[in-house]
Structures are given as structure tokens and as C-alpha cells.
Amino acid sequence: MNTESEIARAARHLLADARAVSKPETAAMPLSRPTAVATGARSPANDAAGRGMAQPQSAADLEGLRAFVRQLRTSDLKLPAALRPLSSVGATLSPAAGMLDIDAVRSDFPILQERVHGKPLAWLDNAATTQKPQAVIDAITHFYAHDNSNIHRGAHTLAARATDAYEHARQTIQQFIGASSPDEIVFVRGCTEGINLLANILAPGLRRGDEIVLTELEHHANIVPWQMVAERTGAVIRVAPLDDRGDVILEAYERLLGPLTRVVSLSHASNSLGTILPVELMTAMAKSRGARVVIDGAQSVSHFPVDVRRIGCDFYVFSGHKIFGPTGIGAVYMTREAQESLPPWQGGGNMIQAVTFAHTTYSGPPAKFEAGTPNIADAIGLGAALDYVTRLGRERIAVYEHELLEYATGKLMAIDGLRLVGTAREKVGVLSFVLPGHDTIEVGRMLDRAGIAVRAGHHCAQPSLRRYGLEATVRPSLAFYNTRAEVDRLAEVVSSLARG
Ligand code: PMP
Secondary structure, three states, rough: OHHHHHHHHHHHHHHHHHHHHHHHHHOOOOOOOOOEOOOOOOHHHHHHOOOOOOOOEEOOHHHHHHHHHHHHHHHHOOOHHHHHOHHHHHOOHHHHHHHOHHHHHHHHHHHHOOEOOOEEEEEOOOOOOOOOOOOHHHHHHHHHHHHOOOOOOOHHHHHHHHHHHHHHHHHHHHHHHOOHHHHHHHEEEEEHHHHHHHHHHHHHHHOOHHHHHHOOOOOHHHHHHHHHHHHHHHOOOEEEOEEEOOOOHHHHHHHHHHEEEEEEEEEEEOOOOEEOHHHHHHHHHHHHHOOOOEEEEOOOOOOOOOOHHHHOOOEEEEEHHOOOOOOOOOEEEEHHHHHHHHOOOOOOOEEEEEEEEOOOOEOOOOOOHHOOOOOOOHHHHHHHHHHHHHHHHHHHHHHHHHHHHHHHHHHHOOOOOEEOOOOOOOOOOOOOOEOOOHHHHHHHHHHOOOHHHHHOOOOOOOOHHHHOOOEEEEOOEEEOOOOOOHHHHHHHOOOHHHOO
């Protein structure tokens, strides 16, 4: 099999699709994917398919893709709309789409009325966790006050109500991220558990020398589970590097992809640098090599619209608590094909059809991947959070946050000596910085005394900071309930520290 020409053919499809969708009259068309080639010949691809791994897709002009990637890097050429991170789609919306009424939004979040050290709380630690609107608090309270029961079992009214509410939440997630069926959504404890689930079910398909591709900006949750699997299987981890701004170097990424690439796992947005990765393009590149693609959506779903089918990934993972929902709940999107070809991870109740001491048959997905009693109340709380975000409007959120990020970037850059780390072309509202002569923890404490909550440390993404010679940064991170006034308070404290 000529792998080079396979890649090239996929690239041509990709470029043709990109051109088609960037025409105004077809701008809403989904990016179509090249279809898989099924040949009987023995090849790394068919070998991989036999182990539950994906097959390479057709492909013809590798140079086309390389040239495209080179162009992207060396000019101000904008990605075609279909390949652009969705934040930019939001950022170009017309004002006719309506503005957020921030005062009204803030009054939905009881905790924003708190005072800390006598000052109004400014919650600028949204990349670590987000605050909860009353609608989420009410949904959880209502469940425990009126509907509490285990699900799927017990022929009584509360079991039926609890099951309906839990399954309704699954459907809400499906619609929120554009999956084709609620069955493609698996509930987990959060993003970390989701990636561990995926690493463990993909592990049996990995052999010595197979490759797992990550990027330098990954959170530890998207590094350590793969390392554990690599140790077990003999697979090798390869890492796509970052440039000085915090963008992934796409030519280097492209060079890492090869016939042994089995899994590519990428953050949609970085929690330490804010970079939004062009995941559609990167997924298409990985799929053209036959790899399975995991997207870590922990820092993206709450900031801009996400459509998993448009991205074309096999898996998408996120945590409820980072999108205004409860802790202890999250979701994994898995394509039907992946769910059917991969084994379960944890065993127990709910995930079986029939058990004898000799043999167990498993339930179909998603139950196959949800052993034991799930976190029912928080799944319902997560559904309420997504409904809340949908009511606000994700495009509106993206526009508002984009403007606030630009404002905050200007304010911080104006402070003498402050070094902003992570200035990628497309960013979520993460502003990592260091102030020479001041320990990051000390800066965090000074801000806390002023009622401003930010994170100081390595943000569980040590490699991404070491790339810039740092062990820690101060990291304010924004959400739609933050205001320019809060950013001004932040800048004032940091400026006074900088002045000494
Ligand atoms: N990935 C990214 C990019 C994150 O920011 C985080 C949380 N900081 C995680 C994964 C892990 O999420 P959780 O701790 O909710 O499992």
C-alpha cells in the first residue's frame, strides 16, 4: 500500500471540501470526510482494523496538504470557515445576534454575590471550575426532593421519573455537541475519567511500536493515561511541538503522523495558554493516516459552539463542572462504530445482558460503558447547565468573551515587565502571565486579598509551561459572567505589584 498517496488523496478531499464550504452560498455545509477504503490486502491499515482500530482513508496529493499547511503558517491566510475554530465564527457574528445582558446573567449565579476579605468576589478561575446558576442548583435539589431513585431498575414511579430525567440529560448533551444519537453519549465522572476510559478501551488494539500522538500543550489528564497505556502495550508517545506564541506547529504535527499512528489525542483548547487548536484540520490529517482521534473538550464546550460531527473526531470528552454544571459528572462522545468495535472498561451491574460464572454478554452502548449506579443527580444538573448555556446563546457567549479577552489582554500587556505566556491566533479567555521578581503564589495571594480569585501554579500542564522556561504562571481565566470592571480590578492589583 502506498501510504503517502493515501494521505495525499485525503488531503485533496479535505482541500476541496474546504474550498467548497468557504464559498458563501455553501458556508453552512458540513465538512464531508473521505470514506474509508476497504481492501482485502494485508496492510498496516487492515491489521489495525482487525484490532478495533480505525482504517486509513483514501488519499492522492500529499504535497497539496503540505503546501496548505505551509501557507497557513507563513502568511496571514485565514483558515476557510469550515476549518476555523468555532470561536472565530462567534466573533464575527453581527450585533443583530443580540448582546448578553450581563447584569441579568450575573444575578442567575448566587455565588457572585459573595464577598471575600470584605471585597466583592471576582471569579477569574473559570478554567479550574465554573460557578453554577440557580437553574442547576434547583435541578439537583428538585431531583433529591421529588424524584430520587436508582434508574433502569425497579418498576415504580420514581424509578421511571429518575430514568426519564437521566436519559433526557443524555439527549441534551447529544444535541449540545451535535452527536447523531443520545446513545453516542456515555456518562463519566469528568474529563479525566473519560480519557482514562478511552485509553483503557483503546489499549487492547495497541502493539509494541504503535504510536500515540499528543501535543505539547496537553493537560496532564491527556498525557498520563496514555503514558500508562504505552507502558503496558509498548506503544510510543510522540509530541507535536508549540511555537513561541503557543500554536501547534502544524508541519511538525503532520510529520509525526505515519502508518503507525493509532491514536491522536488533542486538547480543543489549552487550559494553560488558551490556544484553540484547529481540531477539524488536525483531525482530518490524523484520520487520513487511519488514526482514532480523541478531543479533550474540557476548555472548549463552555466558550463556543462545538459540533463533533463537523470536527470528525471519534471521541470528544468534557467535564460538567467546567460548563456551569456539577462536579463528578462529565461525558464522552463515542461514535457508534467505535462503541461497537471497542471493549467495555469497567465491569459490573447495568453494563451486562446476561451473566453466568462461565461467561458474560454485555449490554449495547451506551450502557456497555456505564458500569454500576451512575451519578444520576449530577447528570440531570449537567443537562440543566447545558440548557442554561443554550438559552444564553453560544455565539453570543463567544462574542462577549472574545471582546473581554481582547480588553484584558490589552490591560495586562500595558503593565510594565509583565510577560503574557500564550498569544496564539485563536484563544479562549485564559491569560497566563508572570511578573518578574514576584512569585506566582504571592501574586495569587495579593489578588485574593482584593477578592479576586485566580489560579497560580503549573495548571496540571507542566510541559506546556516548561516550553517557555517556566514552572508556574498566574492564570486569570474568563467566563461570560465576568466584566470589564473585574478585569480593571485585576489589572490595578497587578500594576501596583509591578510598581513595587
Ligand atoms: N483537560 C483540560 C484541558 C483541562 O483543563 C482539565 C481540567 N483543568 C482536564 C482535562 C481535566 O478535567 P477534570 O479535572 O474535570 O477531569
